[in-house]
Amino acid sequence: MLSERVAEASSRRGFLARTGRALLAVAGGGFVLEAMRAQKAEAYHFCGHIYTTGSCPHPVGLPRVDALGFPLRAADGHAVDDLGRPIDKLGRPVDAHGDVLLDPDGNPLPAAPRTRVCQKAGSEFGFHGQIDGAWYRCCGGHVRKLIDCCGYTRKRINGDAALTGYCYSGRHVFCVMYYDTKIPC
Amino acid sequence: MVGTVRAARHRGRAGAAFAAGLALGAAAVFVALGAIGAAVSGRWLVIAAVAIGAAAVASDALGLRVRPQIHYQVPEPWRRELPVPRALFLYGLLLGTGLTTYVPATAAWALPALSLALGDVRASLAIALGFAAGRALPVLLLAVHGDETVLAERPRGLRLLRVLVAASLLVALFAGTVRAAETVAFPANDPSVVGTDLAWQRPGVGGFIDRAGTLAQLPGNDPAVGGTFVAWHVGPAVTVADRTTLAPVVQDTIPGVQKLAVSRSWLAYRTPTEIHVRPVGTTGPGDVLAKVKQPSTLGRPAIGVDLVAFDRSSQGSSWITAVNASSGRRLVLRFSGDDQLLNPSLLDGQLLYVRSTRCAQQLVLGPARVGGRDRVLYQLGPLAGQDKGHEPGHTEQGERVPCRPKPRITAKVLWTTALSPTTAYVTVLRPGSGRRMVPTLVSVPRK
Numbered sequence: 001m002l003s004e005r006v007a008e009a010s011s012r013r014g015f016l017a018r019t020g021r022a023l024l025a026v027a028g029g030g031f032v033l034e035a036m037r038a039q040k041a042e043a044y045h046f047c048g049h050i051y052t053t054g055s056c057p058h059p060v061g062l063p064r065v066d067a068l069g070f071p072l073r074a075a076d077g078h079a080v081d082d083l084g085r086p087i088d089k090l091g092r093p094v095d096a097h098g099d100v101l102l103d104p105d106g107n108p109l110p111a112a113p114r115t116r117v118c119q120k121a122g123s124e125f126g127f128h129g130q131i132d133g134a135w136y137r138c139c140g141g142h143v144r145k146l147i148d149c150c151g152y153t154r155k156r157i158n159g160d161a162a163l164t165g166y167c168y169s170g171r172h173v174f175c176v177m178y179y180d181t182k183i184p185c
Numbered sequence: 186m187v188g189t190v191r192a193a194r195h196r197g198r199a200g201a202a203f204a205a206g207l208a209l210g211a212a213a214v215f216v217a218l219g220a221i222g223a224a225v226s227g228r229w230l231v232i233a234a235v236a237i238g239a240a241a242v243a244s245d246a247l248g249l250r251v252r253p254q255i256h257y258q259v260p261e262p263w264r265r266e267l268p269v270p271r272a273l274f275l276y277g278l279l280l281g282t283g284l285t286t287y288v289p290a291t292a293a294w295a296l297p298a299l300s301l302a303l304g305d306v307r308a309s310l311a312i313a314l315g316f317a318a319g320r321a322l323p324v325l326l327l328a329v330h331g332d333e334t335v336l337a338e339r340p341r342g343l344r345l346l347r348v349l350v351a352a353s354l355l356v357a358l359f360a361g362t363v364r365a366a367e368t369v370a371f372p373a374n375d376p377s378v379v380g381t382d383l384a385w386q387r388p389g390v391g392g393f394i395d396r397a398g399t400l401a402q403l404p405g406n407d408p409a410v411g412g413t414f415v416a417w418h419v420g421p422a423v424t425v426a427d428r429t430t431l432a433p434v435v436q437d438t439i440p441g442v443q444k445l446a447v448s449r450s451w452l453a454y455r456t457p458t459e460i461h462v463r464p465v466g467t468t469g470p471g472d473v474l475a476k477v478k479q480p481s482t483l484g485r486p487a488i489g490v491d492l493v494a495f496d497r498s499s500q501g502s503s504w505i506t507a508v509n510a511s512s513g514r515r516l517v518l519r520f521s522g523d524d525q526l527l528n529p530s531l532l533d534g535q536l537l538y539v540r541s542t543r544c545a546q547q548l549v550l551g552p553a554r555v556g557g558r559d560r561v562l563y564q565l566g567p568l569a570g571q572d573k574g575h576e577p578g579h580t581e582q583g584e585r586v587p588c589r590p591k592p593r594i595t596a597k598v599l600w601t602t603a604l605s606p607t608t609a610y611v612t613v614l615r616p617g618s619g620r621r622m623v624p625t626l627v628s629v630p631r632k
Contacts, residue, residue, distance in 0.1 A: 045575035045584040054583040059543055061572040061586045074572055081500070082523050083543055084569030084587065090480035091500035093568070095620065102621045103614065104374045104388040105443070109598070109622075110482040110498035112525035112541065123522065157585070176583075 048137030048144045049176060053165070054157045056121045056149050056175035059084040063177035065147070069116040069131060077180065081112040082120070117177050118149035127151035129174065133166030138185035145179040186276065190328040193269040200328065202270040204321040206277020211313035211320075214282045218300040219309025234302030237295050244291035246348060251291050258286055281317055366563055366627040369610065370395075373626035375444065375485060376603035376610040377409040382428060383603070383610070384408040384415065385626055392417050403431070411488060412449030414465060418442050425452060425465060437468040448488040451510050455495070460486050462493050462510045474508045485601055489531025489553070494518065496527050496538070505529045505538055507553070518553055530604040537604040539611065543567060544588035546599045548611050548629060562609050563629045566595040600624065607631055 044050060046062060055063040059082050062074035071080050078086045085093040091111035093101050100108045115123075122129025134147045150167035151174050162172035186203070193199030244251070259279050263272040280286060283293065296316055300309040369376075370393070373385040381397040385408070392408030394401050394415065405417030405424060415428045423442055425435040441456035453462040453474070460483050463471025474493055477483055484496035494507040503526045505519040518536055519526050525541040536553040539546065544567050551559035571591065574584030600612040609629045614622035 044582050045579050047576055047579065049583065052583055055574065055585040057585060057587065059569070059587055061574040061584070062576065063585075074576075080569065083525060083541055083567065084571065086569075092480060095616075099620050102619075103600070104372070104386075104622060104624045106621055107482075108480075110484070110496075110525070110527065111480055111500050112498065113502050113522055114500045115522060120523070158583070175585075 046178065047139035048135075048146045048178060051163075051165075052158065053148075053163070053173050053176050056117045056157070056177045057124055058117055058177070063117060063175070065117050065177050065179050067179060069118055069147075069177075070114055071117050079114075081114045083112045085112065087111070087114070118147075118175075121149050121157070121175050122151055125153070125157070125174065127153045127174065130171070132168045132171060135166060139180070141184055143181045143183040143185045145181060147177050147179060148173040149175045149177060186280075186324045187327045189264050189269065189273060189276070190324060192264075193273070195270070196328060199270050199273050200321075200325045203273040203277040203324065204317070206274040206279075207281040207317040207321050208277075208314060210278040210281020211283070211317040212281075212310055215297070215300045215309040215313035215316070218297055221301060234295075234298040237298040241291040241295035246352075248348075249291070251288060253294075254287050277317075277321070280320055281313075283316070366611075366613075366629050369626040369628050371625045372623050374612050374624035375407060375601045376612065376626055377411070377446070378603040378605045378608075378610060379410045379412070379428075380605075382410050382415075383605075384410045388621075388624065407444055409445040409447045411447040412465070414447045414449075416445045416447040416452060418445060423452075423454070435466060435468060439470070444485040446486040446488045446493070448490065450491070451488055451493065453486040453488055453493045453510075455483055455486055458483070460493070460495050462486075462508070472510075472513070474510075475506065484528050487530045487602075489533075492516075492531055492553070494529040494531050494536070494553075496529060498525060498527070503527075505536070507531070516555065518555060527599075528601045530602045532604040532606070535604065537562075537602045537609050539599040539602060541568065541599070543569075544592050546595075546597075548599055548602065548609060550604075550609060550631065562631065563599075563611065563627075565597055565599060565613075566593045568594065568596075568598065570594045598622065604631075 045055065059071050059080050060073050064072045064074040066072050066079065072078065073080050073086065081087050081091060088094050088100055091114055092108040095101055103109055118129040118131055129149050129151050131147055132150045134145050137144050137146060148166045150171040152171055153162055153174050154172065156162035156173060157175040162174060165173035167173055190196060190199050190203060259276045263275060283297065296312055300312050370385055372388055374388060375386045377384045382394060384392060384394045386392055386406060391406055392403035394403055394408060403417050405419045408415060408417045410428060413428050414425050414434065415431065416423065416425045421438050421440050421442055423437050423439050424433050425447060426433045439454060442454050443457065444455040446453040447465060450465055451462055452465045453460065458477050458479065459473055460475045461471045462474055463469060475483055475495065475497065477497060481497065481499035486493050486495045491509050491511045492507040493510055494505060497504045497506060502520065502522045503524060504517055505526050507516045507518050519538065527539040529536055529538040531553055534553050535550060537550050540549050546565040546567065547561045548563040549559045550562050551557045567588065571586050571588060574586040575581050596616050598614040600614050603610040607630065609631055610626060611629065612624045612626055614624050617623040
């Protein structure tokens with residue numbers, strides 16, 4: 001429906017969404033407001049995501065990343081390597097208490113590769129993955145940055161046609177991820 | 186068939202001919218499948234075999250109709266035109282191939298797939314003999330004690346038989362996936378093997394050597410065997426000794442030495458950030474083969490003739506590298522930007538190493554050359570779990586999890602390796618009482 005399309009297009013544009021919502025409310029009344037509610041994040045797999053594009057491949061599952069795009073464990077924001085193990089700042093695996101795991105000689109167990117999630121999506125699916133733009137939502141009391149992993153690809157991770165989203169210069173959205181900021185909202 | 190055996194003048198000879206034909210026919214087919222499986226072994230083959238096996242288990246357990254069925258029967262005129270024992274031998278030969286007559290259980294179709302996936306001629310021969318026995322025994326027993334209508338009149342017996350077949354196949358499938366790993370020593374770490382001599386380190390105690398079943402403690406730590414030598418160190422004091430008499434051949438001081446590898450011609454050692462090699466009969470630091478800046482790490486070195494192999498781990502990627510100690514030529518044997526590759530061993534052009542992926546830890550054997558096809562000898566679950574892929578209160582639409590089906594995670598870590606002509610050795614680390622992990626040395630057959 002036209003109202004849904006309009007709502008959907010506006011929903012990923014920051015404060016413009018609120019303006020659009022107000023305008024649509026005036027123009028279309030309750031019907032349009034209902035359409036806006038229907039596209040709330042609960043319809044998709046994580047908060048703030050409002051379209052069908054799937055998660056980027058992530059070692060733990062939910063595509064939570066840090067400010068540089070490296071994988072974090074969604075449950076607690078702990079850094080993880082490509083094997084999904086929690087690690088310290090030097091990439092060495094740690095136990096549940098955050099202590100470095102040691103081999104029988106007392107040396108730290110070796111680090112495993114840790115790859116930026118978008119970059120790994122690109123290498124796994126045969127394109128150069130990069131981050132162009134992002135949008136923001138309030139999730140769990142903090143501002144969440146929702147990030148498109150972009151590339152020169154016609155297909156997205158779901159297997160169907162990729163959209164432009166927040167990608168530029170002819171690139172399309174291949175998959176999505178998110179970064180939870182510490183900014184309260 | 187029961188009637189034909191019973192009609193023979195010498196039932197014993199006729200039965201033996203039938204059983205021999207069955208065994209020969211089954212052996213020819215299953216051994217060929219095993220040989221083909223060994224040549225084209227691959228993960229997809231195992232997955233297909235397990236899928237067929239699982240379908241057969243379900244079919245037999247539920248008593249479904251056996252499909253597909255072969256409608257081709259053995260040639261009836263043979264029993265009239267040929268001497269009975271010869272005809273029975275040929276009947277057995279045809280039935281043994283599994284390409285003729287009806288089969289009473291779907292499990293029969295899982296056996297060729299299992300044989301192909303195992304890729305092991307001896308195991309395939311065992312399957313063949315089991316298959317032949319399964320086909321021969323009812324005929325021979327009924328020829329002596331009953332007639333062939335007995336089975337047809339007792340369908341519950343056949344039903345029970347199918348359930349038992351399903352159960353045994355399930356056990357075989359499970360046993361195949363968990364492949365036997367036998368504990369060699371505990372606690373024991375860093376194995377090194379040559380011939381029948383196996384050396385290892387017992388943490389906090391010292392080096393040990395097992396000579397064809399006789400265990401002896403060595404006067405030092407981190408032992409390595411190779412050629413006619415055994416090497417160990419006490420702090421920085423390194424000793425290379427005769428492997429039989431333990432008489433020192435070379436003694437030297439190497440500051441920071443941690444791990445050793447020795448061969449007929451070379452001694453390689455690792456310090457916290459470097460790997461060195463030198464001719465086994467000399468002293469001094471030798472040549473530096475690799476150097477890293479921490480937190481990158483170098484693994485324990487291993488020597489195969491002139492090649493010194495070791496792993497290098499960093500947050501960027503993981504390598505297994507080999508350097509020719511004579512020429513200095515460097516080869517990247519394996520590389521991964523995602524997986525962790527650890528602790529190589531070399532023997533006769535074969536490379537044994539540990540590969541940790543997101544969804545499994547594997548002990549892998551393959552040609553040392555680049556691009557060789559690897560085979561998984563032993564496998565443990567991954568080291569980390571996964572979440573649901575979606576947040577609470579949200580739908581599954583668009584979710585993606587790393588491993589499907591969800592694997593069983595483990596705290597055990599596959600660690601250092603050693604390779605003999607018949608056996609692969611690997612240390613399995615388990616969490617100990619402190620942060621330091623406790624090693625168990627296990628062996629896995631190469632085949």
